[in-house]
Amino acid sequence: MNKTLLNVTVILLSYVTLPAGEWVSLFDNKTLDGWTQKGGKAHFTVEDGAIVGIAVKNTPNSFLCTEDIFGDFILEFDVKQEGKCNSGVMFRALSHADYRNYRVHGYQCEIDPSERAWTGGIYDEARRGWICRPQHNPKVKDAYQYGRWNRFRIEAIGDKILTYVNGILVSYLCDNMTSEGFIGLQVHSVGSHGKAGDRIMWKNIRIMTDDLPPVADDADILIRNHIPNTLCVAEKTQGWELLWDGKTTKGWRRAHEAEFPEQGWKIKDGVLTIESSGGGESKYAGDIVTTEEYSAFELQLEFKISEGANSGIKYFVTEGYGMKVGAGSAIGFEYQILDDKNHPDALEGTAGNRTMASLYDLIPSKKVVIGREISRKPGVWHHARLIVTPCGKIEHWLNGFKVVKYEKGSPLMDALIQLSKYKDWKGFGKWESGHILLQDHGDEVHFRSIKIRDAININ
Amino acid sequence: MNKTLLNVTVILLSYVTLPAGEWVSLFDNKTLDGWTQKGGKAHFTVEDGAIVGIAVKNTPNSFLCTEDIFGDFILEFDVKQEGKCNSGVMFRALSHADYRNYRVHGYQCEIDPSERAWTGGIYDEARRGWICRPQHNPKVKDAYQYGRWNRFRIEAIGDKILTYVNGILVSYLCDNMTSEGFIGLQVHSVGSHGKAGDRIMWKNIRIMTDDLPPVADDADILIRNHIPNTLCVAEKTQGWELLWDGKTTKGWRRAHEAEFPEQGWKIKDGVLTIESSGGGESKYAGDIVTTEEYSAFELQLEFKISEGANSGIKYFVTEGYGMKVGAGSAIGFEYQILDDKNHPDALEGTAGNRTMASLYDLIPSKKVVIGREISRKPGVWHHARLIVTPCGKIEHWLNGFKVVKYEKGSPLMDALIQLSKYKDWKGFGKWESGHILLQDHGDEVHFRSIKIRDAININ
Numbered sequence: 055m056n057k058t059l060l061n062v063t064v065i066l067l068s069y070v071t072l073p074a075g076e077w078v079s080l081f082d083n084k085t086l087d088g089w090t091q092k093g094g095k096a097h098f099t100v101e102d103g104a105i106v107g108i109a110v111k112n113t114p115n116s117f118l119c120t121e122d123i124f125g126d127f128i129l130e131f132d133v134k135q136e137g138k139c140n141s142g143v144m145f146r147a148l149s150h151a152d153y154r155n156y157r158v159h160g161y162q163c164e165i166d167p168s169e170r171a172w173t174g175g176i177y178d179e180a181r182r183g184w185i186c187r188p189q190h191n192p193k194v195k196d197a198y199q200y201g202r203w204n205r206f207r208i209e210a211i212g213d214k215i216l217t218y219v220n221g222i223l224v225s226y227l228c229d230n231m232t233s234e235g236f237i238g239l240q241v242h243s244v245g246s247h248g249k250a251g252d253r254i255m256w257k258n259i260r261i262m263t264d265d266l267p268p269v270a271d272d273a274d275i276l277i278r279n280h281i282p283n284t285l286c287v288a289e290k291t292q293g294w295e296l297l298w299d300g301k302t303t304k305g306w307r308r309a310h311e312a313e314f315p316e317q318g319w320k321i322k323d324g325v326l327t328i329e330s331s332g333g334g335e336s337k338y339a340g341d342i343v344t345t346e347e348y349s350a351f352e353l354q355l356e357f358k359i360s361e362g363a364n365s366g367i368k369y370f371v372t373e374g375y376g377m378k379v380g381a382g383s384a385i386g387f388e389y390q391i392l393d394d395k396n397h398p399d400a401l402e403g404t405a406g407n408r409t410m411a412s413l414y415d416l417i418p419s420k421k422v423v424i425g426r427e428i429s430r431k432p433g434v435w436h437h438a439r440l441i442v443t444p445c446g447k448i449e450h451w452l453n454g455f456k457v458v459k460y461e462k463g464s465p466l467m468d469a470l471i472q473l474s475k476y477k478d479w480k481g482f483g484k485w486e487s488g489h490i491l492l493q494d495h496g497d498e499v500h501f502r503s504i505k506i507r508d509a510i511n512i513n
Numbered sequence: 514m515n516k517t518l519l520n521v522t523v524i525l526l527s528y529v530t531l532p533a534g535e536w537v538s539l540f541d542n543k544t545l546d547g548w549t550q551k552g553g554k555a556h557f558t559v560e561d562g563a564i565v566g567i568a569v570k571n572t573p574n575s576f577l578c579t580e581d582i583f584g585d586f587i588l589e590f591d592v593k594q595e596g597k598c599n600s601g602v603m604f605r606a607l608s609h610a611d612y613r614n615y616r617v618h619g620y621q622c623e624i625d626p627s628e629r630a631w632t633g634g635i636y637d638e639a640r641r642g643w644i645c646r647p648q649h650n651p652k653v654k655d656a657y658q659y660g661r662w663n664r665f666r667i668e669a670i671g672d673k674i675l676t677y678v679n680g681i682l683v684s685y686l687c688d689n690m691t692s693e694g695f696i697g698l699q700v701h702s703v704g705s706h707g708k709a710g711d712r713i714m715w716k717n718i719r720i721m722t723d724d725l726p727p728v729a730d731d732a733d734i735l736i737r738n739h740i741p742n743t744l745c746v747a748e749k750t751q752g753w754e755l756l757w758d759g760k761t762t763k764g765w766r767r768a769h770e771a772e773f774p775e776q777g778w779k780i781k782d783g784v785l786t787i788e789s790s791g792g793g794e795s796k797y798a799g800d801i802v803t804t805e806e807y808s809a810f811e812l813q814l815e816f817k818i819s820e821g822a823n824s825g826i827k828y829f830v831t832e833g834y835g836m837k838v839g840a841g842s843a844i845g846f847e848y849q850i851l852d853d854k855n856h857p858d859a860l861e862g863t864a865g866n867r868t869m870a871s872l873y874d875l876i877p878s879k880k881v882v883i884g885r886e887i888s889r890k891p892g893v894w895h896h897a898r899l900i901v902t903p904c905g906k907i908e909h910w911l912n913g914f915k916v917v918k919y920e921k922g923s924p925l926m927d928a929l930i931q932l933s934k935y936k937d938w939k940g941f942g943k944w945e946s947g948h949i950l951l952q953d954h955g956d957e958v959h960f961r962s963i964k965i966r967d968a969i970n971i972n
Contacts (some may be wrong), residue, residue, distance in 0.1 A: 405927035418924035460925060465877035465917070468864035470925070473932035 075265035077130075079121060080237070081105060091464050092117045092149050093158050096241035102256040107241035109139045111250045115179075117144060117158045117238035125234035126266055131207045131259040133165055136201060143163040143256075144179060144238035151163025151361060152182065152297070160232050162240065163217050163252070164188075165198070169408075173198035174206075174217045174224025178231075179240075183429075184438075186215075186225040187454030190439075191275040194221040199224040203257075208399040213281060215268045223270070224288075228279035228286045237261075247335055263372075277470055280439075282324045282502045293507040297344065297353070299492070300324045300502065309341040309384040309491060310373050326492075326501045328365060336383045341491050343371055344386065348506070349487035354437070355504040361432045362396040363497035366414060369440065370462075370488035375479060383477055383493055388414035389440055389450050391499060393432050411438070411452040417469055419450060419457035428453055435502075443509055527935040534724035539579060539696070540564060540716070551576045551608050552617050555700035563716040567600045567699035569711045574638075576603060576617045576697035584693035585725060588667045588716040592624055594659060598707025600624040602715075603638060603697035604667055613639065617649040619691050621699065622667050622676050622684075623647075624657070624713070627694065627706075629883050632657035632681025633665075633676045638699075642888075645674075645684040645915030647928075649898075650734040656681040662716075665738075671727045672740060682729070687738035688746045696720075737896075741783045741961045742813075752966040756803065756812070758947070759783045759961070768800040768950060769832050777953060785951075785960040788826065797843045800950050802830055807965065808946035809903040813896070814963040820891045821855040822956035825873060829898065829921075829947035834938060842952055844938055847873035848899055848909050850958060851889050863933075869898070870911040877928055878909065878916035887912055896959075902968055 080088065083103040091098060096116035105118065129145065147160035159180035163275040165173040174197060176186035188194055197219040198204055207218040215227040223323070242249055271287040279286055283300030297305065302323065303314035318339020320327045331338035348369070359365070371386035390412045394400040399408045406418035410430045413419075424429045430452070439451035446462035459468055467483055476482040492501060539547065542562040555575035556567040566577065588604065606619035618639035625631040647653055656678040657663055674686040696733040697751035698715055701707060711894060730746040738745055742759030756943075757762065760780065762773035764952040777798020779786045790797035807828070818824070830845035845873060849871045858867045864878035869889045881887045889895070889911070898910035905921035919926055926942055935941045951960060 204547050253924070309552070405924065405931045407928050409926075416928065418928055420924050465864065465866075466919060466929070469866045469877055470929050470932070471873065472863045473929070 061481060065271045074267050075262045077260040077262050080259040080261055080274055083257075086118065088121055088469055089118050089220060089428040090121055092119050092156065092238065094241075094243060095269045098239075098241075103256075104134075104255040105239060105259075107141070107239060107254045107256075107489055108402075109137070109241050109248050109252040111244060114198040114243050115158070116243075117147075117242045119149070119158070119236045119238040121188040121236070123234050124210075124263060125300050126263065127208075127213045128262045128266060129206075129207050129210075129237065132203045132257050133206060134203045134255045135167050135253070135254075135366050137166070137243060137248060138167045138200075139252030139254060140240075141170070141254045142177065142179075142240040142242075143206070143208070143441075144236070144240060145178070145210055145401075146232045146235040147238050148232065148235045156384065158238060160235050161210075161215065161229075163206065171195045171198065173204075174219040174222075174227050176215065176217065176227050178511045181231075184317045184454065185229065185280060186278045188224050188400075189454050189456075189510025190278070190451075193226070194219075194224045194275065197224055205424075209265050209266075209269050210441050211269050214286065223273060225273060225276040226270075226273045226275055227409065228277065228284070229407070230279050230281055231457075243441050263347040272461035276439075279503065280501070284503075289505070294354075294505045295507065297355075297506045298326060298501070298505065306342045307346055309336075309357075309371070309489075311340075315339045315342065323377075324502055328492070328494050328497070328499050330360070330498040331496045333364065335496065336494050337496060339494045341368075341383050341493050343373075343489035345489075347487040347489055348442075350442055351440075351506055352442075352507040352509045353440040353504075355491065356435045357391055357438055358435050358500040359391060359393050359432045360498040363391070363432065363496060363499050364393075364397050364399060364495040365499040366491075366493040366495070367440065368491035368493060370441070370485040371491045372485055374486050379496055383495075384489075384491055385417075385482070386485075386488055386491060387483070388493070389438060390419075391438075393508075394430055396432070411450050411457045413448075413450065413458050413460065415476070416467075416470065416474055417458050418462055419452065420455070422452075422455045422457065428455060441509060533720045533726050535719050536719040539718040539720055542716075545577070546721055547913060548577050549580055550695065551578050551615065553700075553702060557698075557700075560714075564592075564698060564718075566600070566698060566713045568596070568691060568700050568703045568709050568711040570703060573702050574617070575700045575702075575717045575968075576606070578603070578606065578608070578617070578697040580695070582693050582695055583669075583720065583722060585722065586667075587610045587694065587721045587725060588665075588669075588719075589855070590665050590933040591716050592665060593662045593714045594624070594626050594712065596707060596711025596712030597626045597659075597712075598703060598713060599627070599699075599701035600713045601636065601638075601699040601701075602665070602667070602868075603695070603731050604669055605694040605698050607691065609696045611841045617697060619694050620669075620688075622665065624699075627659075628661040630654045630657065632663075633681075635674065635684050637677065640690075643913065644688065644739060645686040645737045647683050647912075647936040648913045648915075649737070649802050650683070653678075653681055653734065653926050655685045656683055668725075670725055670728050670781045673745065675728055682732060685729075685734055685736040685747060687730045687736065687740050687743070687748075689740055702907065710797075725923065735898075738962065742963075744964070746905065748964070753813075753964045754966065755963065756814075756837070756965045757785060757960070757963040764799045764804055766804055768795075768830070768948075770799075770800045773797045774801065783961055785963075786956050787951065787953050787956075787960075789957040790953075790955045791812045794955065794956060795953050800842055800954045801828075801950050802832075802948035802950045804948075806946040806948055807901075809901055809968040810899075810965050811901075811963050811968045812949065812963075815894045815896055815961050817894045817959040818850060818852050818891045819957040820852060822850070822852050822891065822958050823856050823858060823941040823954040824850040824956060824958040825952040826850065826897060826899065827950035827952060828901070829942075829944040831944055833948050842954070843948075843950055844941070845884055845944075845947055845950060846875075846907075846942070847952070848897060849873040850897075850952075853889055855891070870909050870916045870918050872907075872909065872919065874935070875926075875933055876917050876919055878911065879914070879915065881911075881914045887914060894959075900968060 094113035094116035368386035373439040411419035450458035553572035604773035634647040870878035899901035909917035
């Protein structure tokens with residue numbers, strides 16, 4: 055069976071022949087029976103068959119929450135906004151005395167009428183923050199239409215969480231932090247996110263909890279999988295493979311050598327760690343490279359830096375420059391990893407081209423400021439994404455934002471390289487393929503969920 | 514009447530109510546009566562109601578030509594190719610003793626089955642070469658389908674020449690070099706352009722010469738107008754304006770001064786010339802700038818360099834750097850104009866970033882080699898095109914090819930500028946708007962057909 059036919063069959067199976075449960079309404083169109091307010095003091099009422107939330111000054115985020123608890127479900131509802139107050143719908147949400155004095159926390163499907171348009175993204179309220187940013191998928195930006203009724207659908211089944219806005223898949227998240235909780239309609243505190251009197255309306259709120267159909271096992275958007283070192287079926291459908299198995303050194307070796315380093319690199323609890331050795335460049339443990347070489351690919355990984363740390367992800371690494379082990383890091387393009395605030399190298403180089411996620415010493419990463427600057431801080435996991443298309447278009451992404459783009463071998467890059475210190479490396483930047491490298495710069499840095507796929511079909 | 518309604522009305526008028534003449538067949542489906550072969554010895558015959566041209570070794574370009582002469586007309590025909598021999602259809606073509614011993618010359622609608630896919634472009638055979646390159650309009654690249662029958666339409670009415678391939682407008686040319694001539698079916702000499710035995714077939718060849726409908730006065734492709742310092746109606750529809758009127762100094766002044774230079778710049782016969790003064794930078798005549806400033810725009814002009822000449826088109830020129838008249842050229846981005854072969858500056862700078870059409874001293878222009886390198890030589894008119902979109906995406910074009918692209922204010926440009934000599938000019942490359950400048954570098958260079966339009970709607 056060819057793949058298209060297979061996909062059609064899967065779709066038919068999903069939507070036609072598989073069992074699906076019954077819908078249960080969560081709102082009786084007249085009263086707030088079954089709902090309880092938590093958090094702030096925004097005003098919730100019922101008007102014309104819709105729940106209306108009205109923003110109020112000087113009160114924190116407010117939530118109108120179901121009294122019932124839901125684990126696996128499909129939830130659908132309509133939303134319309136008058137005024138640009140931020141909103142969202144919590145699910146599998148929690149509130150208890152021993153977590154920040156009953157602070158409502160957990161998954162939230164964002165409703166975002168502002169210019170950034172992150173509606174349908176998934177925010178981990180009062181916990182991890184953004185865990186599925188819609189900017190990975192720019193074409194879904196316009197799924198939500200401010201000022202009219204919009205249909206939302208949230209599928210939370212096992213560790214798969216999908217959001218649809220007006221029929222368009224916006225988020226595909228794999229996560230297993232919370233398996234059940236209440237549903238909560240948010241009215242955000244106002245100030246930068248709206249103003250007093252802004253109204254958010256919900257209606258046709260219904261849920262299915264039994265005989266749930268399976269979630270889609272293909273998707274044309276980036277899947278964010280927070281379960282370390284795993285691939286869900288939909289990721290496999292997209293061609294992703296683990297570049298590190300989470301347990302062994304398989305597929306990796308020391309740069310310029312046949313074996314994995316004997317010291318300095320540690321594998322524990324699904325985390326690959328380069329240990330601190332005093333900040334020297336590839337002196338103690340040494341860089342590690344993939345045994346394979348890659349030319350057109352998409353790479354994802356998560357990394358966590360210690361305070362003041364320096365490291366990097368190099369690509370198109372060639373060992374043909376004749377450098378010896380211990381003579382410094384192997385040569386290639388570098389996705390810089392750095393604690394910008396606490397490492398002096400952030401201020402070196404040119405125009406900021408040694409800061410986090412920059413193409414090291416060549417192209418500064420774009421500093422993304424939306425409200426506040428997107429976090430690059432030590433001690434938390436960050437998401438790196440790297441795309442190299444077959445025609446040499448290259449992008450660096452950090453935590454859901456494209457921060458560097460360039461064309462390998464373009465006249466512009468020729469000039470930039472010739473003006474940089476890399477001019478002394480013959481053929482620098484002209485490589486057809488190379489290894490992927492994780493850098494030992496003598497500082498403690500953690501890696502996990504290293505995944506790669508062929509980018510052969512990306513233009 | 515709003516503009517859309519007006520356009521609809523114009524279309525209705527064009528296609529429904531205006532008179533249109535009668536079609537006359539140029540081929541009787543059986544014989545070559547009315548046709549005469551000129552040029553090389555390729556074989557022409559009739560098979561199954563089609564004229565078949567068959568490529569033959571060791572003979573120059575061959576043409577099967579009408580015995581009749583046509584001036585204004587609409588010509589339609591079908592073409593199919595077997596084998597990748599280059600071909601085309603001549604029109605308003607000439608052949609006489611006093612031009613290269615009867616060499617067939619004049620307009621040719623290209624038929625190009627090769628990878629470059631220039632079918633529908635207009636080549637001035639044995640005269641000026643390419644005068645309307647389809648690469649200006651990348652989306653028309655796939656209009657022609659090799660191996661099947663394709664419908665061509667050529668409208669040559671007054672000084673407007675339009676070609677359509679399978680209903681898609683590929684070329685919109687304004688030119689007045691030749692007003693009448695024969696029609697000729699080309700079989701190219703073979704070698705790099707095909708091989709012996711390659712077949713080109715034409716059928717359903719018909720022409721209309723009376724009661725011709727008017728040509729389209731709008732077009733969504735770049736119009737190439739070779740009539741100096743004029744705008745055709747379709748260019749005006751696209752928003753083009755003359756930035757120089759072809760006669761006076763109106764709209765221009767010396768950089769840093771209120772008046773046009775008293776010496777060194779000459780206006781004669783529709784050509785604006787900076788005279789030779791020994792190669793100094795802005796020393797004798799001085800640069801001239803537009804009185805207006807521009808932020809998002811598209812610019813076209815034609816230029817002709819003398820041997821060894823240096824000049825440039827600067828944009829985003831600000832006079833706020835406090836330079837004085839005579840202290841060198843005013844500061845801005847520069848579309849370099851240079852005789853690469855004969856001026857030593859071509860070898861200076863970095864990675865070729867001082868060659869013709871480069872962003873001077875920053876980004877090298879791409880050297881376009883298709884068969885041979887596209888001409889940049891002295892003594893002939895070249896076509897420059899410059900696009901600055903509202904979001905700062907900038908392109909330099911030379912003779913129909915995009916040779917430089919970059920984003921104003923991007924981190925990449927920040928780094929490149931900081932690594933270049935421009936780092937000493939505060940705010941270089943961050944300008945919101947500026948003048949357009951033609952540079953006096955002490956060498957004779959000619960300009961004409963300087964046109965500009967708002968790029969407010971280009972992304």
